[in-house]
Amino acid sequence: MKFLLRSAFWLTVAFLVIRPGMAGDVSDTASALSKDAMARGSQFIAEQIEAIECSDIQCLGGKALASAALQATPLAGNPMHAPSAKIQVPLPRPRPDRAG
Numbered sequence: 001m002k003f004l005l006r007s008a009f010w011l012t013v014a015f016l017v018i019r020p021g022m023a024g025d026v027s028d029t030a031s032a033l034s035k036d037a038m039a040r041g042s043q044f045i046a047e048q049i050e051a052i053e054c055s056d057i058q059c060l061g062g063k064a065l066a067s068a069a070l071q072a073t074p075l076a077g078n079p080m081h082a083p084s085a086k087i088q089v090p091l092p093r094p095r096p097d098r099a100g
Contacts, residue, residue: 021098046070049066
């Protein structure tokens with residue numbers, strides 16, 4: 001009896017995870033959490049870098065380089081030209097008449 005209850009539980013969990021429409025919800029939530037975590041982490045690191053006291057040019061250059069690397073880069077939009085259409089080749093290719 002315990003085996004049947006355990007099996008029913010795991011089958012229900014699997015259905016809830018795999019059901020149609022669930023994958024989009026989970027990926028959207030994961031994406032939002034990931035973006036939020038990256039933003040907070042970048043902000044924390046930027047604050048720590050700014051707190052470093054520098055007196056020489058090498059240290060100032062390192063701080064500038066690190067802060068530039070932490071800034072968010074904009075994502076590329078639409079490409080300047082549309083990619084060419086793929087040529088559809090029938091697979092497998094037809095055999096020539098002389099091949100028999």
